Amino acid sequence: MHLAADATDCGFYRIVKPYKSGFLMKFCSQCGTRVELRIPEGDSLPRFVCGACHTIHYQNPRMVVGCIVEWEDKVLLCRRAIEPRYGLWTVPAGFMENGETTYQGAARETLEEANARIEMGPLYALYNIPHINQVYILFRARLLDLDFKAGAETLEARLFSENEIPWDQIAFATVRNTLTHYYGERRKGEFKFHMGTIEPLKK
Amino acid sequence: MHLAADATDCGFYRIVKPYKSGFLMKFCSQCGTRVELRIPEGDSLPRFVCGACHTIHYQNPRMVVGCIVEWEDKVLLCRRAIEPRYGLWTVPAGFMENGETTYQGAARETLEEANARIEMGPLYALYNIPHINQVYILFRARLLDLDFKAGAETLEARLFSENEIPWDQIAFATVRNTLTHYYGERRKGEFKFHMGTIEPLKK
Numbered sequence: 001m002h003l004a005a006d007a008t009d010c011g012f013y014r015i016v017k018p019y020k021s022g023f024l025m026k027f028c029s030q031c032g033t034r035v036e037l038r039i040p041e042g043d044s045l046p047r048f049v050c051g052a053c054h055t056i057h058y059q060n061p062r063m064v065v066g067c068i069v070e071w072e073d074k075v076l077l078c079r080r081a082i083e084p085r086y087g088l089w090t091v092p093a094g095f096m097e098n099g100e101t102t103y104q105g106a107a108r109e110t111l112e113e114a115n116a117r118i119e120m121g122p123l124y125a126l127y128n129i130p131h132i133n134q135v136y137i138l139f140r141a142r143l144l145d146l147d148f149k150a151g152a153e154t155l156e157a158r159l160f161s162e163n164e165i166p167w168d169q170i171a172f173a174t175v176r177n178t179l180t181h182y183y184g185e186r187r188k189g190e191f192k193f194h195m196g197t198i199e200p201l202k203k
Numbered sequence: 204m205h206l207a208a209d210a211t212d213c214g215f216y217r218i219v220k221p222y223k224s225g226f227l228m229k230f231c232s233q234c235g236t237r238v239e240l241r242i243p244e245g246d247s248l249p250r251f252v253c254g255a256c257h258t259i260h261y262q263n264p265r266m267v268v269g270c271i272v273e274w275e276d277k278v279l280l281c282r283r284a285i286e287p288r289y290g291l292w293t294v295p296a297g298f299m300e301n302g303e304t305t306y307q308g309a310a311r312e313t314l315e316e317a318n319a320r321i322e323m324g325p326l327y328a329l330y331n332i333p334h335i336n337q338v339y340i341l342f343r344a345r346l347l348d349l350d351f352k353a354g355a356e357t358l359e360a361r362l363f364s365e366n367e368i369p370w371d372q373i374a375f376a377t378v379r380n381t382l383t384h385y386y387g388e389r390r391k392g393e394f395k396f397h398m399g400t401i402e403p404l405k406k
Contacts (some may be wrong), residue, residue: 022301027235029228029251029260034235042355045300048232057232060265061299063338096264097248098225101331101400102338123329123398126340128304135266135305137329152245193396195326197304 022059022133030055061133065105066093067141068182069118074159075179076143078113081155085171091138091178092116106139114157116148124182125194127174136174140182140191174198225262225336233258264336268308269296270344271385272321277362278382279346281316284358288374294341294381295319309342317360319351327385328397330377339377343385343394377401 028035028050035048040056048057068091069076077089092110096102103120110116121140128135143159150157160166162183170176178194185191231238231253238251243259251260271294272279280292295313299305306323313319324343331338346362353360363369365386373379381397388394 023232025232027230027232029226029230029232029238032230032235032237035232058298059301061301061303062263063266095261096338098262098264098336099333100264101333102329103331104333123396126305126326128306130302130304130307133301135299193326 025057025059028053028055029057059133061130061135063096063102063105064093064134064136065096065102065138066091066109066136067106067118067120067139068124068178069110069114069116069141069143071143071146071159074161075165075182076110076114076116076148076157076159077165078150078154079156079158080153080171081150082153087155088169088171089166090171090175093136093138093175096137102137103139106137106141110141111151113151113154114148115151116157117144118142119144122191123193124191125178125196127195128197129174130197131200138178228260228262231256231258232260262336264333264338266299266305266308267296267337267339268299268305268341269294269312269339270309270321270323270342271327271381272313272317272319272344272346273324274346274349274362277364278368278385279313279317279319279351280361280363280368281353281357282359282361283356283374284353285356290358291372291374292369293374293378296339296341299340305340306342309340309344313344314354316354316357317351318354319360320347321345322347325394326396327394328377328381328399330398331400332377333400334403341381 025035025048027033031050031053033050033052035050035057037046038049039046040049078092079089080086092113094109096105100108107118107120110118118141121142124140125138126135148157165179167176181194228238228251230236234253234256236253236255238253238260240249241252242249243252281295282292283289295316297312299308303311310321310323313321321344324345327343328341329338351360368382370379384397
């Protein structure tokens with residue numbers, strides 16, 4: 001999962017070469033028959049379709065929700081205890097679950113990864129990552145107390161001021177970009193919403 | 204699919220009773236064995252798990268992407284030719300597909316539902332709908348020409364000025380709320396981003 005391309009801030013429509021991959025599906029989850037990949041009648045994209053029970057298995061992008069957790073002039077980062085990017089630093093974030101809102105998901109991830117309690121703030125960034133079928137949604141949030149510690153998927157959770165940020169050990173370009181914008185705007189005293197698209201790293 | 208509760212604008216964390224339902228899965232899509240619903244080791248939520256090949260089948264919320272399409276003082280609405288809410292009016296919107304960005308998805312839906320070409324504008328609203336595992340993402344957009352017409356899932360596509368909007372025939376509360384905000388803000392000459400959560404209609 002390479003996310004090392006730069007994000008482009010853009011409020012306007014932008015062409016990114018679509019890559020339609022999803023999860024490979026072999027059997028129908030409703031009846032257990034082998035599925036085929038074909039364009040259903042009236043549709044325009046190939047789907048996994050069951051010839052026996054006629055279920056069409058749609059696949060859609062997933063949301064990764066997280067937050068920039070603030071404490072005075074510092075931000076909370078987590079060092080990853082899982083792949084990809086084991087050992088590198090990131091903001092608390094993860095896949096949004098069914099039954100929750102985007103802010104609940106971001107708060108849950110912060111609790112799971114850093115045992116940190118927060119007050120959620122405004123939406124800060126939305127990044128499309130079409131080649132891996134993901135959308136990143138990041139909020140600003142305020143840390144409520146210093147009683148945090150690494151969760152199961154985290155080696156270490158720590159507060160960093162701007163000059164302490166380990167820029168060459170940040171796990172994802174999305175996060176590096178977001179932190180760069182964040183500190184630049186904090187110096188100016190005005191935050192704005194960021195939207196962009198992450199493209200695959202050119203080989 | 205009842206979406207008739209009011210949206211609440213809110214940039215802060217808000218508790219909504221979680222309803223963890225997803226799609227019912229009976230067979231493993233990788234090996235065809237019957238799956239069971241249980242909490243995998245190290246996890247905290249029940250998932251469909253295959254006892255034979257050990258695949259964990261995660262289910263996540265889906266995004267509905269769409270736009271408020273502007274032409275002079277008018278907005279483009281589509282009368283639905285499909286359930287739910289057959290015959291009622293809505294903005295062009297639909298499920299985001301793999302391989303596209305949120306803006307590409309919104310533009311594609313506008314083309315599919317109203318054969319309308321647009322220039323995409325800024326993000327206008329994000330609504331969480333946790334009880335049906337959806338997130339609505341709506342942009343403002345500018346209609347490029349008047350050569351539009353109803354697509355296959357639309358009975359009729361039409362431009363409406365504010366006093367022509369059929370308020371009692373709008374398909375979804377999300378859309379009614381968004382249009383109310385939109386016209387109020389347009390009168391003031393300043394648009395802002397809206398975020399909220401839609402709860403189920405109280406019986």
